[in-house]
Amino acid sequence: MARKVSKKKRDAAKRAASENKRQNSPPAPAQECAMDKDHQDAGCDEFNALALYEETKELTEYASQYFARADFRGISDELRIQGNEKYTSLHDGLAPTIYASRLQASVELYQKAVSTASTADQLASASKNLGFAHRKHASMERDFEPRMRNLCTAVRHLGNAFVFGAACKPAAWRVSVGEDAVGCIDALKDALGTCSIKQPLRWLEKMNAAVPDAWSTLKADKKPKIVLAMSGEELGAADHMLCKHLMEDASRPIEDAARFSRVARWCKGMSDAEVLRDDMLRNVCICSAIEEMKRADAFLDRALYSAEDIDMDAIFLAIDAYRNAILLTRGNDLKAECRAFSRLGRVYGKIMNDRQRAADCNKRCIVLASTIYPIPYGADWYREATAELQAEQKRTALEEEQKLAQERGPILETLKEELRALKKAHSEGAHKLVDLIYKEHPPKKEKAVKPDVNGENMKKGLQTAILHYHPDKNAESIFGKRWCYLCEEITKLLNDKYEHTKGC
Helix, strand or coil, X not given: CCCCCCXXXXXXXXXXXXXXXXXXXXXXXXXHHHHHHCCCCCHHHHHHHHHHHHHHHHHHHHHHXXXXXXXXXXXXXXXXXXXXXXXXXXXXXXXXXXXXXXXXXXXXXXXXXXXXXXXXXXXXXXXXXXXXXXXXXXXXXXXXXXXXXXXXXXXXXXXXXXXXXXXXXXXXXXHHHHHHHHHHHHHHHHHHCCCCCCCHHHHHHHHHHHCCCCCHHHXXXXXXXXXXXXXXXXXXXXXXXXXXXXXXXXXXXXXXXXXXXXXXXXXXXXXXHHHHHHHHHHHHHHHXXXXXXXXXXXXXXXXXXXXXXXXXXXXXXXXXXXXHHHHHHCCCCHHHHHHHHHHHHHHHHHHCCCHHHHHHHHHHHHHHHCCCCCCCCCCHHHHHHHHHHHHHHHHHHHHHHHHHHHHHXXXXXXXXXXXXXXXXXXXXXXHHHHHHHHHHCCCCCCCCCCCCCCHHHHXXXXXXXXXXXXXXXXXXXXXXXXXXHHHHHHHHHHHHHHHXXXXX
């Protein structure tokens, strides 16, 4: 306790100080003789002045010790106590104006306590109480902007309390403050669900600025969750261009989350931030692919319907856009990649008349679609790609048959008599056919013996004969085209007889 000094002693100290100053100053020449003359008479006054000087010196030492001991350290605590009195006086029965005025008064007192704090303990305690006051202020606000602003301010002060209390507060105190800060962040996230889609990122940036960088664990753990909630729930049903722009805007918060996660290596936010960053890049690629496909469709419409002649430049631009869409969706969205392949195959097949490239695109579309579960059989692009590929396969098979018939025609004409005899033997029975074949056209294979096709040995004997005359065993490059084509016709007749024996 400071010793109480009476008013008389303070006045005496002032007079003694002024007298001491006057005595220490050099006397004027005209006064020296008078002072010597009256020296004996002033002995009593000199004694009184000396006593006053000693008392003044004692008071000066006491004041210096008092102010050195105080050092304004009690001012912050006193202001915080006054703020607590205002804060604890709040209850539901108060009139709204009185409630608001007391809450505002407590906020102002806590702010002064923070500004006058000289120790980490005072700063942590005052910041915690100021954060509580702003949280209560946010709970009573009906307007969106003031509520979000007070929540961000509460997070900032609670974060400061958590950081400054690391060296002077117990662990339980810091855990409680951390839970309160997380509660404010969760309330901010819940409030973001009620606002328009363009607002969350702005408030997320403010929340990021509110959390101290020293509290990297909270930044690494909470920030990705908020961005994930926005991107997953809010952007899912949005327009692809808006989704792309918002995802690009969200890239910086996600990178910040990854950066703070690297600082707090022990927290689980690092993996969450990396996963979220991959999801963001994937969604940006998908949105860009959708944009490229729309551009390609627009180029096709312009090329086919804007003029009498086909605009080939627009066709090539459409092809490039579809290829870009394929590259953007590769490994990101299988259905979008299949759709792009199907449309590119349509352009190659129906406009460019490039059947091979069209078939390759449609085949790639179907192969990729087979890896999707469930396979989208009812999708328009799947049905179109399947129909075009089947039609192309039929055309290819027919063309190959026609080409082969043209090559085989002259040779088969020379085998006309042999084929007529073989067909006649075929109509008479399997043993007649086998006897004629091995007699008139013995196999070229060495040590080939005619099999027995009578009775129970018919089935096995026909199998042996088929192996002797199969075209794969009688290569055209070795035995010539005439013998190869004859073996094909013989194999057809033998297979027909063998099919009849399967039911036996």
